Amino acid sequence: MEWFSAEFFTALLSIIIIDLVLAGDNAVVIGMAARNLPKESQKKAIFWGTFGAIGIRAVATLLVVYLLKIPFLLLAGGLVLIWISYKLLVEEKKHEEVKAGKNLVEAIKTIMIADAMMGLDNVIAVAGAAKDSYFLVILGLLISIPIVVWGSTLILKWMERFPFIIYFGAGVLAFTAAKMITDEPFLINFFEGNPIIKWMIILVIVAGVLLTGKVVNQKRKFKSPELT
Numbered sequence: 001m002e003w004f005s006a007e008f009f010t011a012l013l014s015i016i017i018i019d020l021v022l023a024g025d026n027a028v029v030i031g032m033a034a035r036n037l038p039k040e041s042q043k044k045a046i047f048w049g050t051f052g053a054i055g056i057r058a059v060a061t062l063l064v065v066y067l068l069k070i071p072f073l074l075l076a077g078g079l080v081l082i083w084i085s086y087k088l089l090v091e092e093k094k095h096e097e098v099k100a101g102k103n104l105v106e107a108i109k110t111i112m113i114a115d116a117m118m119g120l121d122n123v124i125a126v127a128g129a130a131k132d133s134y135f136l137v138i139l140g141l142l143i144s145i146p147i148v149v150w151g152s153t154l155i156l157k158w159m160e161r162f163p164f165i166i167y168f169g170a171g172v173l174a175f176t177a178a179k180m181i182t183d184e185p186f187l188i189n190f191f192e193g194n195p196i197i198k199w200m201i202i203l204v205i206v207a208g209v210l211l212t213g214k215v216v217n218q219k220r221k222f223k224s225p226e227l228t
Helices: 007-034 040-066 073-090 104-118 120-130 136-163 164-182 185-193 195-227
Strands: none
Touching: 007 073, 007 136, 007 164, 007 185, 040 104, 040 120, 040 136, 073 120, 073 136, 073 164, 073 185, 073 195, 104 120, 120 164, 136 164, 164 185
16 A cells, blocks of 8 residues: 555544544443542543553454465455444443443543453454554554544544434444455455456445344334333
């Protein structure tokens, strides 16, 4: 991938969208982990906890970018990412299990561990969007993480108020998943020789994820009054 080409900026935009959609929820966890600390310590816990979490996530993502070069792992990652994009639409997030740290060090540790546990979907998605560019991974993190940390509350409110944002993000994830599958080295020659089939598969994957998520959410919304 050439630097600052159309493909480069498309991939960078995908990474930023993925980070914002998937990491906004992680920011809630960061706030919960630091909630019992004195106010003067909360900012330190959030800063250093987030700093450590970014470091772990960057290393993990770079490692996954390298591993995706192994035959069939790109295909496997694409299939996993399809499931992740579907879960983004239908999964109800819960954070009750996140314990608040009793002191600064414990809060920082909790933030780093919680982010690492929750960030696997983000790592796979970003690695897939970046293809083989380590520079894109770092640049995407540098741009999106500050937005997530300082604008997480606003981002989450927007997602709740405008559900189409989540569907747009899930669509980007599904598109990334489809591209990972069609870019699998074992299959790429076939798809390059049959571009119509390639784009039909991409369309089916994206549309399938969005439509399935929409149907499941509508059924849940229809049944919810009966449960109350």
